Amino acid sequence: MDLKGVNLCQWTIHQYRTFKIDLSEHYWFLSLQIQLLLQYLKNDPRKAVKRLAIQDLKFLANKTPHTWNRDNIQALCECALQTPYDSLKLGMVSVLATLSDSISIKQYFSSPPGAIAGAARYSDLIKLAQECSYHSNRGIAAHGVTVLTNIVASCQDIDHLALEKDAVFGLESLLVLSSQDSSAGAQQTLKTALSCMVKLAKCRPYLSQSVVESLLTQLHSAQDSARIYLCHCLASVAMQLPVLGDGMLGDLVELYKVIGRSTTDKQQELLVALATVIFVASQKALSPEVKTVIKQQLGNVSNGWTVYRIARQASRMGNHDMARELYQSLLTQVASEHFYFWLNSLKEFSLAEQCLTQLQEDDIGLALSAIADSLKSYHKGIASLTAASTPMNPLSFQCEFVKLRIDLLQAFSQLICTCNSLKTSPPPAIAATIAMTSGNDLQRCGRISTQMKLSMEEFKNLATRYGDLYQSSFDADSATLRNLEIQQQSCLLISHTIEALILDPDSCSFQESGFSGSLQTDSEYERKMMSVFNQVLEEVELLGRKHQPVSHLHTSCLCNAVISLLKVPLSFQRYFFQKLQSTSIKLALSPSPRNPTEPIAVQSNQQMALKVEGVVQHGSKPGLFRKIQSVCLTVSTTLQSKPGQDYKLPAEAVRSDIEQRVEPHNDYFSTQFLLNLAVLGTHQVTVEASVMDSNGILWKTGPKTTIFVKSLEDPYTQQVRLQQQPQVQQPPPQQPPPPQQRNAYSRF
Numbered sequence: 001m002d003l004k005g006v007n008l009c010q011w012t013i014h015q016y017r018t019f020k021i022d023l024s025e026h027y028w029f030l031s032l033q034i035q036l037l038l039q040y041l042k043n044d045p046r047k048a049v050k051r052l053a054i055q056d057l058k059f060l061a062n063k064t065p066h067t068w069n070r071d072n073i074q075a076l077c078e079c080a081l082q083t084p085y086d087s088l089k090l091g092m093v094s095v096l097a098t099l100s101d102s103i104s105i106k107q108y109f110s111s112p113p114g115a116i117a118g119a120a121r122y123s124d125l126i127k128l129a130q131e132c133s134y135h136s137n138r139g140i141a142a143h144g145v146t147v148l149t150n151i152v153a154s155c156q157d158i159d160h161l162a163l164e165k166d167a168v169f170g171l172e173s174l175l176v177l178s179s180q181d182s183s184a185g186a187q188q189t190l191k192t193a194l195s196c197m198v199k200l201a202k203c204r205p206y207l208s209q210s211v212v213e214s215l216l217t218q219l220h221s222a223q224d225s226a227r228i229y230l231c232h233c234l235a236s237v238a239m240q241l242p243v244l245g246d247g248m249l250g251d252l253v254e255l256y257k258v259i260g261r262s263t264t265d266k267q268q269e270l271l272v273a274l275a276t277v278i279f280v281a282s283q284k285a286l287s288p289e290v291k292t293v294i295k296q297q298l299g300n301v302s303n304g305w306t307v308y309r310i311a312r313q314a315s316r317m318g319n320h321d322m323a324r325e326l327y328q329s330l331l332t333q334v335a336s337e338h339f340y341f342w343l344n345s346l347k348e349f350s351l352a353e354q355c356l357t358q359l360q361e362d363d364i365g366l367a368l369s370a371i372a373d374s375l376k377s378y379h380k381g382i383a384s385l386t387a388a389s390t391p392m393n394p395l396s397f398q399c400e401f402v403k404l405r406i407d408l409l410q411a412f413s414q415l416i417c418t419c420n421s422l423k424t425s426p427p428p429a430i431a432a433t434i435a436m437t438s439g440n441d442l443q444r445c446g447r448i449s450t451q452m453k454l455s456m457e458e459f460k461n462l463a464t465r466y467g468d469l470y471q472s473s474f475d476a477d478s479a480t481l482r483n484l485e486i487q488q489q490s491c492l493l494i495s496h497t498i499e500a501l502i503l504d505p506d507s508c509s510f511q512e513s514g515f516s517g518s519l520q521t522d523s524e525y526e527r528k529m530m531s532v533f534n535q536v537l538e539e540v541e542l543l544g545r546k547h548q549p550v551s552h553l554h555t556s557c558l559c560n561a562v563i564s565l566l567k568v569p570l571s572f573q574r575y576f577f578q579k580l581q582s583t584s585i586k587l588a589l590s591p592s593p594r595n596p597t598e599p600i601a602v603q604s605n606q607q608m609a610l611k612v613e614g615v616v617q618h619g620s621k622p623g624l625f626r627k628i629q630s631v632c633l634t635v636s637t638t639l640q641s642k643p644g645q646d647y648k649l650p651a652e653a654v655r656s657d658i659e660q661r662v663e664p665h666n667d668y669f670s671t672q673f674l675l676n677l678a679v680l681g682t683h684q685v686t687v688e689a690s691v692m693d694s695n696g697i698l699w700k701t702g703p704k705t706t707i708f709v710k711s712l713e714d715p716y717t718q719q720v721r722l723q724q725q726p727q728v729q730q731p732p733p734q735q736p737p738p739p740q741q742r743n744a745y746s747r748f
Contacts (some may be wrong), residue, residue, distance in 0.1 A: 316572055581624040633671060
């Protein structure tokens with residue numbers, strides 16, 4: 001056999017790679033390509049041909065896993081089981097590892113229509129994965145445990161008890177093998193094994209304890225470079241499930257005492273990673289002993305950057321007391337005033353959140369005092385944060401997030417005062433008569449009803465603002481977006497709790513309110529907040545069944561709900577500190593005015609052709625969290641000045657909106673709009689850009705550009721109008737009086 005067939009496959013796939021043709025439109029042709037490549041892999045005796053076939057199969061497994069049917073995967077398994085060459089086995093198992101993390105794995109284990117027997121035929125994939133898990137080649141072993149982990153995570157209808165044991169034992173063996181070696185290949189294998197451990201703990205929570213114990217055991221004897229990855233894995237597992245308890249905290253602190261023997265980069269990285277695990281393991285505030293150990297170790301071998309990174313992790317995990325002390329220690333170690341103000345703002349924010357940890361239920365005085373102290377620190381912090389902003393780094397997200405937090409605390413404080421006013425300023429004696437006369441039973445509460453309506457609207461407005469910040473945060477990581485969503489849900493919860501307990505208990509429905517108590521939880525902060533949500537819902541539902549006027553019991557329940565929300569320490573996510581993904585859009589409009597305040601002149605009988613060009617600018621990590629699928633451009637025209645006071649205009653002539661979507665090519669896009677500006681006067685034309693990601697979600701990223709256009713009357717219309725105007729008739733000129741006739745007697 002010659003290389004003609006496989007070269008044809010190579011050429012075809014090269015076309016796909018070079019010209020980026022949509023592979024999903026060529027399902028039938030790609031299925032034939034896979035079958036042809038598998039035939040060469042199975043029948044051709046030359047290793048060069050097999051390597052080329054494996055390379056293209058890997059590409060097709062990444063791009064079009066849905067085109068792989070059961071027979072294709074089975075044929076690849078048989079080839080991998082039969083080959084005596086480790087290099088070829090490594091390539092085949094890598095293809096299977098890719099396919100096992102896609103929809104094709106479910107197709108492989110699903111029974112064909114009408115089939116009863118023969119299911120054992122499809123156990124070759126499991127057999128191959130089990131054999132490869134204990135292979136002497138680290139790469140083959142890593143792919144083997146990857147296949148086992150993906151099968152356990154994806155296939156629920158097969159007997160996975162034995163597979164779980166094989167996956168755990170294989171991962172532990174691979175962990176021991178790769179953590180003792182500092183080579184690049186061993187580190188890559190370790191990363192693969194740890195990723196599988198995190199995935200296995202997430203899909204099988206009851207395996208988390210054994211996974212954590214294996215990681216802690218290996219943490220003492222591993223190389224420093226491997227310890228960093230082990231700590232990251234421990235933190236990831238513990239943030240998903242609270243499996244690290246106070247019993248394990250002692251071992252972590254003892255290990256922290258002995259790791260800092262040098263100031264190398266690896267040691268500094270290990271200090272940060274292990275400190276993060278300690279923060280996660282401490283379910284409550286850190287004890288003075290643990291804080292002393294961390295600060296002593298940092299003072300001995302760490303630099304300022306390491307201290308800042310640890311303080312940042314403490315802020316993320318809600319250990320604001322520790323974060324405040326670390327930020328305070330760094331204030332005198334920076335040379336730039338912008339850095340000083342940034343650290344000072346973080347210190348004030350940590351102090352503000354620390355004030356809220358003293359809250360207790362049914363203690364309104366303490367709650368108001370703690371919120372007041374927190375607001376005082378927040379106001380100091382926002383002033384420092386504004387001073388830390390620069391034109392190159394405006395810190396717009398951070399400022400808006402803190403402003404929303406300040407407004408939320410003020411709304412909570414006002415709500416508590418309103419609830420307390422039912423005791424300090426009870427309704428007048430005639431309130432019952434007024435309620436009976438007006439038919440509004442809520443009047444029995446007096447003026448508290450009006451205050452509660454204002455509070456409810458304020459919390460709805462805060463929820464809208466959190467939603468706007470969410471939609472404008474295209475570059476945020478998923479944890480930050482979930483944090484914003486939780487803050488929005490908190491506002492909606494309190495808003496509809498006010499309605500359910502006080503304003504309208506009969507018609508209020510949480511299902512129709514937009515509140516959702518089923519958000520994804522991937523951290524301890526999110527789990528605590530969801531627990532508070534459920535607790536508040538249960539209490540509100542219990543009180544809502546009692547058809548009685550508003551009493552101190554209802555207001556007390558509302559105050560306790562607020563206090564329960566504030567007691568959970570706020571988590572400042574990663575995006576608050578650094579911008580890992582940066583995306584911005586630059587727009588250029590033509591025609592454009594010479595002077596920004598000078599309008600562009602157009603004639604009213606002609607449409608204006610507005611050309612919009614743009615460039616998508618990326619940072620150092622484009623598409624890290626999400627990618628731009630298309631750019632949505634909206635052009636709004638608004639009439640600023642009317643031709644006359646009595647001139648009536650239709651609504652579409654006063655304002656109109658046009659929207660277009662365009663896909664950028666090499667980060668460039670261009671389109672045109674035809675604007676009808678038939679009404680005379682000055683029009684404001686606003687062009688706003690939004691982006692749609694690959695999942696079809698619209699993000700309001702901006703920018704927004706505005707120009708002014710003056711619609712003038714064309715000469716022909718002006719001439720016709722002047723001709724049609726009625727002409728004013730001029731009065732006839734006055735004739736001079738006739739001269740007097742003289743006669744003979746005129747002298748006398």
